[in-house]
Structure formats: structure tokens, C-alpha cells
Amino acid sequence: MRTEKIIKGVLESDRKVLGYVYKKNFRMIESFVVANLGTTEDAWDIFQEAMIILLQKLRENPEVIHSSFSGYLYGIGKYIWYSRMRQMYNEDGLGVEWDEDFLAKHEYVQIVNEIEVVASREERERVFQEAYLSLKTDCRRIIEMIINGCDIKEITEFMNYASIKYAFRKRQQCRERLLETIKSELITKYQKQ
Amino acid sequence: MKELNKDNQIDRYVTGKLEDAELWEFQHEMENDPKLAEEVKLRAEIYRSLADTQKIKLRENLKALKKENKSGLRFLQSWKVRAIAASIAVLLLVGAGLTTSIFRTTDNQDLYAAYFNPESSLLSVRSGSASDNTSLNLGMLSYDQGQYDESIEIFKSIPDNIVARLYCGLAYMNVKNYEAAIDEFNHVLSHGDNLFTDQAEWNIGLSYLADNKIDEAKKTFASIAGEKGAYQQKASDLLKELKNRH
Numbered sequence A: 001m002r003t004e005k006i007i008k009g010v011l012e013s014d015r016k017v018l019g020y021v022y023k024k025n026f027r028m029i030e031s032f033v034v035a036n037l038g039t040t041e042d043a044w045d046i047f048q049e050a051m052i053i054l055l056q057k058l059r060e061n062p063e064v065i066h067s068s069f070s071g072y073l074y075g076i077g078k079y080i081w082y083s084r085m086r087q088m089y090n091e092d093g094l095g096v097e098w099d100e101d102f103l104a105k106h107e108y109v110q111i112v113n114e115i116e117v118v119a120s121r122e123e124r125e126r127v128f129q130e131a132y133l134s135l136k137t138d139c140r141r142i143i144e145m146i147i148n149g150c151d152i153k154e155i156t157e158f159m160n161y162a163s164i165k166y167a168f169r170k171r172q173q174c175r176e177r178l179l180e181t182i183k184s185e186l187i188t189k190y191q192k193q
Numbered sequence B: 001m002k003e004l005n006k007d008n009q010i011d012r013y014v015t016g017k018l019e020d021a022e023l024w025e026f027q028h029e030m031e032n033d034p035k036l037a038e039e040v041k042l043r044a045e046i047y048r049s050l051a052d053t054q055k056i057k058l059r060e061n062l063k064a065l066k067k068e069n070k071s072g073l074r075f076l077q078s079w080k081v082r083a084i085a086a087s088i089a090v091l092l093l094v095g096a097g098l099t100t101s102i103f104r105t106t107d108n109q110d111l112y113a114a115y116f117n118p119e120s121s122l123l124s125v126r127s128g129s130a131s132d133n134t135s136l137n138l139g140m141l142s143y144d145q146g147q148y149d150e151s152i153e154i155f156k157s158i159p160d161n162i163v164a165r166l167y168c169g170l171a172y173m174n175v176k177n178y179e180a181a182i183d184e185f186n187h188v189l190s191h192g193d194n195l196f197t198d199q200a201e202w203n204i205g206l207s208y209l210a211d212n213k214i215d216e217a218k219k220t221f222a223s224i225a226g227e228k229g230a231y232q233q234k235a236s237d238l239l240k241e242l243k244n245r246h
Helices: A003-012 A015-035 A040-060 A069-090 A106-133 A137-147 A152-158 A164-192 B002-014 B020-032 B034-050 B053-094 B098-115 B130-144 B148-156 B162-174 B178-191 B194-210 B214-225 B232-245
Strands: none
Touching: A003 A015, A003 A040, A003 A069, A015 A040, A015 A069, A015 B053, A015 B130, A040 A069, A040 A106, A040 B053, A069 A106, A106 A137, A106 A164, A106 B034, A106 B053, A137 A152, A137 A164, A137 B034, A152 A164, A164 B002, A164 B034, B002 B020, B002 B034, B020 B034, B098 B194, B098 B232, B130 B148, B130 B162, B148 B162, B162 B178, B162 B194, B178 B194, B194 B214, B194 B232, B214 B232
């Protein structure tokens, strides 16, 4: 598949293209993560976050990929995993060996310069969006309506609720669930750092 | 109730629905209440992020992809388990004798498949020269994409690179050329680099096993099991299974 087609597919979140990207790249990221104290589950996480950062970078500049798509995605994945490992182990003084040769490589330095700011911003966004995705469908719909500035009458009608009182309660429940999940995740995250 | 109203008011402020006097009052309140100001800031940040439907859609689709691939793997694993169970049942029914010895090869292949994990053998790249790294990366890329013959060709172009020799051996294993694989791993062993010797030795044992050279395989695994190394436990387990069968 041509790089242009892959980029278009990522921007449109095309399932077929995402399947192709996974098939061509996941094993490579998994190999790297597993060889560096991670698990396959960690590798999934890294693959997903690398794709999200890539989407962000592509939106800012569709020509951000200088060489191959796979190489760029792999570079982002490595950066995320190294960052996490530094956070997790450096303070504890555990002996993680850094691949300094790789870190000093020109292509990698270029990728790091390009994604460093985006990556740290994405970490927070990830907490928000994952909390949202963990909600049930009706709650997600209500949150969507709150964000779009809908009032309680509109929510009652759209969700086909029997009364405004019920809609009030439901709106409050959904918002609380979202905010509580986010806040507890943020607290855990900062405690770790 | 007051709390509830405040929550709604924050939402209305963040989504631009507060007007006139209420807006002015709210802004004034925020100036005097840093906690409220902080809450408003966080809420705005969250809602801005959740309004990014393109990114949320990508996250959702990647999650679905993960689910699909994990269930595919589970299916494969359960299929393998069923296949192994079925072959054991056949063995029990048919009994001892010639049939058993024919099926032994299949057993060893099953053992080999259960223990051979090329992914876990992969290491981050270290090399002395930049040109070596380019070829090594290219070779790794081909390897990861399952183009083993092509990766062997690339690895062969950098015979002095010890990582390339290790990968080359793994690639040979994938194309079932076990003798060539053992040559590559022996080279890694003779180099004496401690980072890779464990893996080289372990894969020599597996290559013997796949090639049905059971005595050599047993010797290799016994040697690994007798020393403290990354594969000590695995070698000991595999050795037990081999002894039960042969």
C-alpha cells in the first residue's frame, strides 16, 4: 500500500487501512517492547499511542513523514516506550540499559524533536478520551450533548427520557462518572511521576 | 443542590452559554476562588479534547482492532490445544509400535512450535558502525514482515555484525533450514558476547529439536538447564517433556 493511501486512511480512521498498518507494524513494536522489559499488552498500548501521535502530527503537517511510514511509526513507538521506562525505573534506580547508539541517531533525534511536545500533551488527552470511551453509550451521548451546549430540555427529548427530573439525574451521573475517572487517573499518574 | 448548580454553571460557562449578569458574576467568582478557576480550566481542557471526534474515532477503531486480533489469537490457541488433544487421543487409541514412532516427529514439531518464539529473541539494535546499522535495520524490517529469505540475504551482507548473525539464524529457523541456523548461532557463541549467547544456545537446542536430532537437543537443553541463564527454566521444562517422550 502506498504511503499516501496509508496517511489518508489514518486521517479517516479507515478500518481496512488500520488493519493493514497493524499487520505491517505491530510485531516490530511488540518485539522492541518485549525485548525491553515490556509485555504484549504494553505493546498494544504503545502501538495505539504512536498512532494517535502520528494522527496529530499528520494533521499539523501532512508531509511530516520524511522516509518510510513504518520507520516513523516505529520511531514514535520507541520514544514513547523509552519515556515511560525513564519515568518508571530511573527514580527507583533499576538498571535499564538505554540504547544510546539508537537514541543518538539522526532520524530518531528528528522524530523526537517533532513529537516531544505533542507526546506530553497527548498523555493528558489520552486520560480524558479513554475515560470517555469507558462510559456506556447513553452517557457518552449525554456528554456529547453537554459539550455541544444542549440544555436539559434538549437532552430529555433527544434521549427520549420520561421526565426532565430523570434527565437531570442522568446528566449529573454521567458527568460525575467522567470527571471522577479522569481525576483519579490524573492523581495516579502524577503520584507515579 | 448548590454543588449541582455550580457544575451546570461551569458547563454553561465552558460551552459559552452564560450571558450578561450571570457571566459577569461567574467570572468575578472565579477571580476570588482559585479552586473554582482550576476546575473550570480542567473542564474546558476535557471538553476540548472530547470534541476531537477524529481522534476519538481512531481510538475506538484501534480498540476494536485489538479486540479482533486478540480473539483471533485466542481462536488460534484453542485450535492448537484442540489439535494437540486430538493427536494425543489418536495416539492413545492406536497404541504403541510403528504408528507411535511416526507420530513422534509430529510431537516434536508441536514441542518446537510451543517453545520457539522468534519475537522474544529480538533485541534493540546495537552496532559499531552506521552502515552496519542501516543494513541491520533493513534486515530486521524484512524479518518482521516475514520476508525471511530476503532478510537472510541482507544479514549475510554484514557477516561481522553479531546481531545480524543471530537474526540470520532465526530467519533460517523460520524457513526450516536448521543446519544453517545452527551454524549462525554457533558463530554467535564463538564470539562470546554475553548479551546474545543465551539466545543462541537456546535456539541451537530448538533447531536440533525441529530437525529431530533428539540426542543433540537433549544435550543442549541439559547444558542450558545446568547453568544460570535466561532460558534455564524453559530448558529444564522442555528437557522433562523430551525425556517423557523418548
